[in-house]
Amino acid sequence: MTGRSRRDDTEDGQPLLEVRDLKVHFPTADGLVKAVDGVSFKIHRGETLGVVGESGSGKSVTFLTVMGLIGSRTARFEGEVIFKGRDLLKLPVEEMRHIRGKEMGMVFQDPMTSLHPMYRVGYQIAEAVLAHEATTKKAAWKLALNLLGKVGIPKPEEAARRYPHEFSGGMRQRAMIAMSLVLNPDLLIADEPTTALDVTVQAQILDLIDRLRTEFNAAVVIITHDLGVVAEHCDRIQVMYAGRIVETGMGRDLFYRGRHPYTWGLLQSIPRLDAGQSQRLLPIKGLPPSLIFVPPGCAFHPRCPYVMDVCRTEVPVLEPAGGPHMAACHLPMETQERIFAETVLQPT
Amino acid sequence: MGRYIARRLLWVLLVVILVTFLTFLIFFVIPPVDPAILFAGRAPSQRLIEEVRVSLGLNHSFWVQYALFLKRIFLGDQYGWPGFGLSFVTRSPIRENFLTRAFVTFQLAIGAAVVWLILGIFIGIVSALKRGRWQDRASMGFALFGVSAPVFWLGLMGLYIFWEKLHWLPGTGYIPFGESPSQWFLHFLLPWIVLALLFAAFYARMVRGSLLEAFGQDWMRTARAKGLSENKVVYKHALRASLTPVVSLFGADLGTLLGGAIITETVFNLPGLGTYVVRSVQNGDLPVIMDVVVFASLAVALMSLVADILYAFLDPRVRFS
Numbered sequence: 001m002t003g004r005s006r007r008d009d010t011e012d013g014q015p016l017l018e019v020r021d022l023k024v025h026f027p028t029a030d031g032l033v034k035a036v037d038g039v040s041f042k043i044h045r046g047e048t049l050g051v052v053g054e055s056g057s058g059k060s061v062t063f064l065t066v067m068g069l070i071g072s073r074t075a076r077f078e079g080e081v082i083f084k085g086r087d088l089l090k091l092p093v094e095e096m097r098h099i100r101g102k103e104m105g106m107v108f109q110d111p112m113t114s115l116h117p118m119y120r121v122g123y124q125i126a127e128a129v130l131a132h133e134a135t136t137k138k139a140a141w142k143l144a145l146n147l148l149g150k151v152g153i154p155k156p157e158e159a160a161r162r163y164p165h166e167f168s169g170g171m172r173q174r175a176m177i178a179m180s181l182v183l184n185p186d187l188l189i190a191d192e193p194t195t196a197l198d199v200t201v202q203a204q205i206l207d208l209i210d211r212l213r214t215e216f217n218a219a220v221v222i223i224t225h226d227l228g229v230v231a232e233h234c235d236r237i238q239v240m241y242a243g244r245i246v247e248t249g250m251g252r253d254l255f256y257r258g259r260h261p262y263t264w265g266l267l268q269s270i271p272r273l274d275a276g277q278s279q280r281l282l283p284i285k286g287l288p289p290s291l292i293f294v295p296p297g298c299a300f301h302p303r304c305p306y307v308m309d310v311c312r313t314e315v316p317v318l319e320p321a322g323g324p325h326m327a328a329c330h331l332p333m334e335t336q337e338r339i340f341a342e343t344v345l346q347p348t
Numbered sequence: 349m350g351r352y353i354a355r356r357l358l359w360v361l362l363v364v365i366l367v368t369f370l371t372f373l374i375f376f377v378i379p380p381v382d383p384a385i386l387f388a389g390r391a392p393s394q395r396l397i398e399e400v401r402v403s404l405g406l407n408h409s410f411w412v413q414y415a416l417f418l419k420r421i422f423l424g425d426q427y428g429w430p431g432f433g434l435s436f437v438t439r440s441p442i443r444e445n446f447l448t449r450a451f452v453t454f455q456l457a458i459g460a461a462v463v464w465l466i467l468g469i470f471i472g473i474v475s476a477l478k479r480g481r482w483q484d485r486a487s488m489g490f491a492l493f494g495v496s497a498p499v500f501w502l503g504l505m506g507l508y509i510f511w512e513k514l515h516w517l518p519g520t521g522y523i524p525f526g527e528s529p530s531q532w533f534l535h536f537l538l539p540w541i542v543l544a545l546l547f548a549a550f551y552a553r554m555v556r557g558s559l560l561e562a563f564g565q566d567w568m569r570t571a572r573a574k575g576l577s578e579n580k581v582v583y584k585h586a587l588r589a590s591l592t593p594v595v596s597l598f599g600a601d602l603g604t605l606l607g608g609a610i611i612t613e614t615v616f617n618l619p620g621l622g623t624y625v626v627r628s629v630q631n632g633d634l635p636v637i638m639d640v641v642v643f644a645s646l647a648v649a650l651m652s653l654v655a656d657i658l659y660a661f662l663d664p665r666v667r668f669s
Contacts, residue, residue: 069572101575108573113566116585117665118592128574163664179574 014085015042016186016219017066022079024058024065031292035061037243038079043187048213048220050230050251052266053240054288059223062240063189065089067106068096084186102132105180109192111172115164122148122160125179132183147178150215151208170201177208184216191223206233228270231255236324239263242289242299245318249325256345259327259336261304264344298330306331306339353657360649365418367645368638372414375634383632387436404436421642433635437628442636446624450643452522453620456543456612457605459536464544464551465598469591471548472555477582479560487552494549503542503615510538520617539616543609547601551594558590565589592662599655600648607644 024036036058043049051059064070066081068088081088084103088096100106108114116124125144129135141160148156151174164172173193180188190209194202206222210233213220224230230237231251238248239262247260258264265284286303289295295302301311308330316328329336384401385392392400401407405416417433425431432442475487511517517538523531562568563586571585572578608622621640628636660667 067573069569097575097577099575100573106573108566108570110566114570116567116571116589118588118663127576131575131577131580165665176570179570 015082016045016084017043018080018082019062019066020080020082022062022065022081023077024061024070025076025078026074027076028292033291034243034294035075035291036065037294039240039243039245040079041238041245041248043219043221045186045219046213046217047236048210048222048234050234050237051221051223051240052225052227052230052237054225056242056288056291057240058243058291059240060191063106063191063221063223067100067104067189069100069106098132101128101180101185102183103185104187104189105183105185107173107176107180107188107190107193110196111169111176112196114176115172117164120161120163121167121175125160125175125182128179128182143182144178147182148175150212151175151178151181152204153178169197170204173197173201173205174208177205177212181212181216181218185218187219187221188213188216189221189223192225193222194229195224195226202229209233226270227254227266239266242294243291244299244328246300246329247327248318249321249327250323253321253323253325257321257325257337258340258344259321259325259331259333260300260329261306261331261339262300263327264340265303267344298328306335353653356653356656360646360653363649364642364645368417368421368642369414371638371641372417373410375637376410376413381632383436383634386632417638432639435636436633437631437636442639446621446636446639446643449619449621449624450606452618453608453613453622454606455525455536456539456609456618456620457602459540460543460547460605460609461598461602463540464547467544467548468551469555469594471552472559473587475552476556476559476563484556487556491549491552494545494552497545499542499546499611500615502545503538503612506538506542507615520615522618535616539612539618542615543605543612551597554594554597555590558593559586562586562589588662592659595662596652596655596659599651599653599658603648603651604644606647606651608640 019042020040022036022039023034026033026035035056039058039062041049051063053059061070065075065077066083066088068091077089079089083099088099091099115121119127122141122144125147126137126140129140129143130137133140145156145160148159153159153171153174159167159171159175164175167175177188177190177193188209193209194205197205206229209220209222212218222230222234227237234251236249237251237254238245239254239260240246241262247254247258247263249257254263255267258267262284265282268282269284271281284303285305289299289302295312297313298304298311298316301307304311310330314330316330318326318328320326321333327336331339383404384397384406387404388397388400398407405413408416420431420433422430425433427441427443432446434440435442435445471487471490475484478484507517507520511519518531518534521535523535525532568581568585571581576585608620608625610622610626612618613620613622614626621643625637625640627633628640
């Protein structure tokens, strides 16, 4: 098993993936789009990281960059993406191609359009195997069948011969997961894996990802705009806004000791079962900022109800708030705790 | 599948009958000149005209004539099945002449089709891959030229340059393959290219458009995410999806050409169905016109059917239930 030995090499406390001060800027006719603007984080083996934010917060672009799926012709990159000791941003195209699909896999938002409509499902999975391993078509097909079974698709032999349009949305997403896991990757990135699915199917898919993470000993990233999704399934959560991380920590840190007003906004906009009928969902006022003209200072300040003068001029940095918990907000810690207790924990 | 084809074949039959009826009606109601007078010779007597009228079968009513025509097509005549009838002009069976000419047109159409498919798909791929760069601009410039340049002008310019001035080509006309394969090829080369240019231009634009559309699809990102090489991503995933619309267009285009390429055949002096039908219209040779019309409409209808069936094999989403 080459996969095992490869895995053991890095089990020395080093993170599987470390992103350091990553910037992804897109030059456009209207100006420079700063989609990701100075993001640093680590992912360790076996953990699930939830990445939360509105559309345009840079959460998808960050991980598409990790996968090497953003063309160097359209974007400018800065910083480092260290995966198993190598800086992916400096890797030659061909080497990066062999990491994609083999060492890291990605599942996308819309399973309806993410599979090629004219190839059989089993073939599309086997194709991923054949792209990286010198094996026979038959062996690749067998592997595909095996994975289809593992992701809970009944009668894999039959299902593999079907076309994507003959599958339901949930089945297609299972097939996508099978495709991304077929070569036993170290990192699985799921970009809004349940957004396009029915609520009942959402839970199944997330449970499946949980189960497979343990089985394949992989690290998982779940990108979502829904804090509710990550609450149950993620160890660590990182909240992104306008291309930066504004708060990060264990799930309980954010849900019970959240420090950033944007996180509070997200928490107040998900329904709570314990709040009874009186709870009102509070939307965050205003719109996400333009990524070309990012507001100076804290990018969230135009929408923040607790804005102070300093917020308009100085960019807050991530300050430790106990353990892995960090937040980038100018509010004094006591004020944060008081407001959180008054507005988020006990909505009146 | 079998039921689908049977149903479609019935439609083909209906279309052909409708087309023949309309054509028959047009030539019966508005004859260029009374055929009986036309074919009775110089200064004919009234009796001679009447005799000619009877011998051509023009003495019957419209419906009887049309019925006789249908009978000849579907049941055949004394010269075989399907019945091609007798020419008004030569008073001889149309059959042999028709089949020889259909074969000339067939060779012209198939050769041109090969040229335009290769050229159109190749240019379409290049310009989609090099979108916005000089290769794309050059390709689309060519496409604009191909779409706008009239075939007769292209043909005459080609003949002027390559035959008259450079002496690379031996001239116009048709040399059967059995007589001299090299002469056959050289005589067909320019007609193939000239006829193909117009279609190649259309196909290049279409392939470019549908490739660019494919490039924007989510499954392209999936293909890259699983680590396929860029060549596989483009030539397998994207091209596969963008060639299916080409197939259905190709069926209809080839079908149309099989009925005769009038201008190309005229410019290059090729004895095909196109020149045949032009001459017959000028002469009022109704049976020949009818034969060509039936053949041409049948070719279009059948080729479209073939294209649709092929499409279903290529795109599993449209398989018939």
